[in-house]
Amino acid sequence: CVDQLLEVSYVLSQGCSLHPFSLFGSVLLTCPTAGLASMVASSRSYADFTPEKVDLHRLEEGPPLTATLTREEGLKYYRTMQTIRRMELKADQLYKQKIIRGFCHLYDGQEACAVGIEGGITLSDHLITAYRAHGYTLTRGGTVREIMAELTGRRGGIAKGKGGSMHMYTKNFYGGNGIVGAQVPLGAGVALACKYLGNDQLCVSLYGDGAANQGQIFETYNMSSLWKLPIIFICENNQYGMGTSVERSSASTEYYKRGDYIPGLRVDGMDVLCVREATKFAADHCRSGKGPILMELQTYRYHGHSMSDPGVSYRTREEIQEVRSKSDPISMLKDRMLSNNMASIEELKEIDIAVRKEIEDAAQFATTDPEPPLDDLCSHIFANDQPFEVRGATPWTKLTSTS
Amino acid sequence: LQVCAFLLRSGFTEMVVNVRDALNQAMDEELERDERVFLLGEEVAQYDGAYKVSRGLWKKYGDKRIIDTPITEMGFAGIAVGAAFAGLRPICEFMTWNFSMQAIDQVINSAAKTYYMSAGAQPVPIVFRGPNGSSAGVAAQHSQCFAAWYGHCPGLKVVSPWNSEDARGLLKAAIRDDNPVVFLENELMYGVPFDLSEDVLQKDFVVPIGKAKVERRGTHITLVSHSRCVGFCLDAASVLAKEGVECEVVNLRTIRPLDVDTIEASVMKTGHLVTVEGGWPQYGVGAEICARVMEGPAFNYLDAPAVRVTGVDIPMPYAKILEDHSVPQIKDIIFSVKKVLNM
Numbered sequence: 237c238v239d240q241l242l243e244v245s246y247v248l249s250q251g252c253s254l255h256p257f258s259l260f261g262s263v264l265l266t267c268p269t270a271g272l273a274s275m276v277a278s279s280r281s282y283a284d285f286t287p288e289k290v291d292l293h294r295l296e297e298g299p300p301l302t303a304t305l306t307r308e309e310g311l312k313y314y315r316t317m318q319t320i321r322r323m324e325l326k327a328d329q330l331y332k333q334k335i336i337r338g339f340c341h342l343y344d345g346q347e348a349c350a351v352g353i354e355g356g357i358t359l360s361d362h363l364i365t366a367y368r369a370h371g372y373t374l375t376r377g378g379t380v381r382e383i384m385a386e387l388t389g390r391r392g393g394i395a396k397g398k399g400g401s402m403h404m405y406t407k408n409f410y411g412g413n414g415i416v417g418a419q420v421p422l423g424a425g426v427a428l429a430c431k432y433l434g435n436d437q438l439c440v441s442l443y444g445d446g447a448a449n450q451g452q453i454f455e456t457y458n459m460s461s462l463w464k465l466p467i468i469f470i471c472e473n474n475q476y477g478m479g480t481s482v483e484r485s486s487a488s489t490e491y492y493k494r495g496d497y498i499p500g501l502r503v504d505g506m507d508v509l510c511v512r513e514a515t516k517f518a519a520d521h522c523r524s525g526k527g528p529i530l531m532e533l534q535t536y537r538y539h540g541h542s543m544s545d546p547g548v549s550y551r552t553r554e555e556i557q558e559v560r561s562k563s564d565p566i567s568m569l570k571d572r573m574l575s576n577n578m579a580s581i582e583e584l585k586e587i588d589i590a591v592r593k594e595i596e597d598a599a600q601f602a603t604t605d606p607e608p609p610l611d612d613l614c615s616h617i618f619a620n621d622q623p624f625e626v627r628g629a630t631p632w633t634k635l636t637s638t639s
Numbered sequence: 640l641q642v643c644a645f646l647l648r649s650g651f652t653e654m655v656v657n658v659r660d661a662l663n664q665a666m667d668e669e670l671e672r673d674e675r676v677f678l679l680g681e682e683v684a685q686y687d688g689a690y691k692v693s694r695g696l697w698k699k700y701g702d703k704r705i706i707d708t709p710i711t712e713m714g715f716a717g718i719a720v721g722a723a724f725a726g727l728r729p730i731c732e733f734m735t736w737n738f739s740m741q742a743i744d745q746v747i748n749s750a751a752k753t754y755y756m757s758a759g760a761q762p763v764p765i766v767f768r769g770p771n772g773s774s775a776g777v778a779a780q781h782s783q784c785f786a787a788w789y790g791h792c793p794g795l796k797v798v799s800p801w802n803s804e805d806a807r808g809l810l811k812a813a814i815r816d817d818n819p820v821v822f823l824e825n826e827l828m829y830g831v832p833f834d835l836s837e838d839v840l841q842k843d844f845v846v847p848i849g850k851a852k853v854e855r856r857g858t859h860i861t862l863v864s865h866s867r868c869v870g871f872c873l874d875a876a877s878v879l880a881k882e883g884v885e886c887e888v889v890n891l892r893t894i895r896p897l898d899v900d901t902i903e904a905s906v907m908k909t910g911h912l913v914t915v916e917g918g919w920p921q922y923g924v925g926a927e928i929c930a931r932v933m934e935g936p937a938f939n940y941l942d943a944p945a946v947r948v949t950g951v952d953i954p955m956p957y958a959k960i961l962e963d964h965s966v967p968q969i970k971d972i973i974f975s976v977k978k979v980l981n982m
Contacts, residue, residue: 362725396758403756410724410761415748421714422749425721425729432677432703432727439721455714462709616755617793619762619817624849624896626793631934639759 290514293493293500293530299517303509307578310569313355313508314579315587317347317566320371322595323380324539327370327387331543335603336387339414340401343371345538348565349472350375352511353440357519362430364410364423365442367402368472368537372442376409380594384602392601397608398616417443417450420469424456427467427528438466438522440515446477448491457495457528464527468518469495471532472505478541479550492532505533506563536563615639652837659829661803662692665810666730668842670700673728676814679706679719680732680769689734690770690829716742716767720749723765723819730814733769736785736823743788750819751794766813768822771799772866772917773966775827779954784918786865789821790894790927796848797894799823801869803833805892808846816848823894825867851898853905857887860911860976863902863928865891868915868967875972884976894924899931906937912945913975915967920949943979948972 290298324344330336343350350371353363365372373383378394386393387401394404404412410426413419423441430437443453448471460467471491475482482489492500499521503514514531521529536559540547547556573579614626614637626635656664670676682689684697684707697705708715712733719731733739739746750763772784789797796818800806806824813820838844854869855876862872869890876886887905891898906912912932914925925947932938932945951965976982 364721395756395760398758399756405757405760410721411753411757413749415744418717418744418749421717421745422721422724424714425718425723426725427721428718429722429725429727432722439725452711452713452717455709455711456718458709458711459714459718463706612758616757616759618796619754619759619764621818 289504290510291492291502293490293495293502294497295499295501298501299503299513303513305509305572305578307573309355310573310578311583311587313351314566314569314573314584315591316351316354316375317508317569318588318591319380319594320344320347320350320374321566322591323374323383323598324370326595326599327384328539328543330384330388330599330603336401336543337389338400339367340387340543341368341541342539342543343368343537345559345565346472346474346505346535347371348508348511348569349470349505349533349535352505352508353470353515355508355512356515356517357438357440359408361437361519362408362410362423362426362439363442364413364419364426364439366413366416366419366444366447368444369402369404369412372409373404373406373412377406378404378409380598381601384598385605388602388605389607390602390605391608391612392605396612398612417447417452419443420447420450420453421456424460424465424467427460427465428463430466431463436523438468438519440468440470442470442472444477445471445473445475445482445489445491446480446485448473448494449486457498457530460528461498464525466522466525467528468515468522469498469528469530471530472535473532474535474537476537476541476550479545481550490532492530495528495530498528498530500530500532502532502534505535506559506565506568508565508569611636654835654840655832656803656807656835657830657832658800658803658806658824659690659692661807661833661835662810662824662829663694663696665807665814666693667696667699669811669814670696670704672842673814675726675728676730677704677706677722677727678730678732679708679715681708681710681734683707683732688732690826692824692829693732712738712741713745716745717749719765719767720745720763720819723750723763724753724761728764728814730766730768733767735774735781735826736769736771737781737783739767739769739785746789746795746819746821747792751792753794754818755794762817763819764817766810766816766820766822768810768813769824770826770829771823772825773827773950773955773962776957776959776962777955778957782955784823784916784950785821786823786894786916786918787923787927789823790897790924792895795819795821795895797821797823798848798892799865799894800846800892801828801866801890802831803835804839805846805852805890807835807839808844809848809892811843812845812848815845820848823866828867831870846892849893849896849898851892851901852890853887853901854890855886855888857885857909859885859909860913860980861887861889861902861905861909862913862915862972862976863889863891863905863925864915865894865924866917868917871967871969871972872915875969875976878969878973879976882982884980884982886976891924897927897931899935902928902932903935903937906932906945907940910940910942911976911979912941913948913972913979914945915948915972917950917966919952920947921952923947923949925949943981946975946979948975 382394
């Protein structure tokens, strides 16, 4: 019955020139005949993305519908996306080997968002996101080595093994935040600092479709607009908040409109150029002093919510496969470059090989670097402070904290 | 402040300043000293502060540095923390600490833990301040003491001033500290005047965070307290002195880190301990003090079990007679001292 549904809605979708995912919403069914009485299937089909399609809210005009990609940019985006992809897949492997523990939320499928956004801003701008943060840690200047070593909890990790998957920081990148939605007001605070200091910088604050209903985000919309803060709100809509599809969580799934009085735009988050052009447009809006703007990126994650979620109880393998075959961000960029003679297959293969090696080396480091020293247990409680005593597990265990 | 300066120049070495003005002057001086310091909260600007603690600051510093927020604690506390991430030094006011519960995730998870999670990459130089604990007739939802709640969490410094010197010095210390500080004021203390010496009125006067002060020396029993209850302890001590009991009164000033050394030294001298707080007894400040004394060298000097005087373990009632009986009174302190001393 799942197959039939997909077939039907796919046929219907071919007649529509609408953007993906919109169509008819999803119909939730149980399939007792399939012997999976508790399985829920979505009838959503996946139409091909129309490139450079942009939906606007309270905007007279949007980003340009065409974009120029130089060879250099293309190769850079390709390499970065491929690096994120392979890094996340390696993390998957290491997690299954129990070398990575706890929470691990993987970003494969969404690479065009992180890479495209970075293409539209500079490293002197600021960015904050939630827990699906490995890709951003990379685009914001972290290295694969220090990211992987953080995942494996080693002293060479980007947070010296103290933070883990959800708490990685670099210059002008404020994590990595574990509490859904909390990062959005934080991002507005960073934007307030930009305006206060008059440095023409802005802050990109990301959140997912799951977080989009958080009250504190609406509080942030309000204050950012009142005070005209240079903030770009970006909703990475990957269709599912953990196991809950957007239709089941949100009375309105038009996340780009949820800012109400804040102008918004919705673009294809699988197309790195769309993301870049939209980000540039949004950045111009902010820097011209107009205040906040909201972007919705329609994207998809191949993995489940985290490594403890197989990701197939609330969506079908067919859906995942369809996205992979029709809208993979890396394949899309690759095809574009090849068909426009911007690169050769061999060249791209060489990049793949180099990336593979980089990941292997990083994994090697991440699995052999020692864990943090026990002396580090209590350090980094306070900044710029004298060392002080910390109570251990018993009254006789006296530990020391240094800054 | 101009009056202060005039009087100082004219040879007056002391000033009478109430707690509200002490806080106001401290903020004014710190705003002037460091461009990155700013104040945000409900009614802090054009209303001059719900309790007038920020009177005159908006007029002097303007919209950029004194910011009125909408009634959205979670949002503006998060914004304040984000501003601290990016290098500013915010003072985030909660109109009372009861409303901080709406924003407590930002205080604990975004502010307190970040320096640790980032292994020292991201300091958070922020002060959260506002009135804490019971007031008068404001009933259950507006009367809770949060000293134990915030005092529980590593990554926070938690201070609770009693008098004007505490208020001035601790607020300056808090603003100059590169870490998140929870600053627990007391509404009923705002209007209480105290003498401030010339030293205290200096612009760089700070009270170190983490050091308690012995307000009154004594030999028979140690009373440890914070905030408004320190005054009650001193009043109880005066009454008890007439009966020949000399109380040593320790003003904690800081809840976290707790100055265990000063408490232990006092207990080792007097052999008796009573803690006094306005908050509820279970898992409270007094409970922590007693546990620490048990675990340390001072235990062997105790001639009687240590005892706590606390708020009554109920939501705060409204009717005056009920409210009066919900908080520790001077007679409760005297009664407990006599019990502990077996008088």
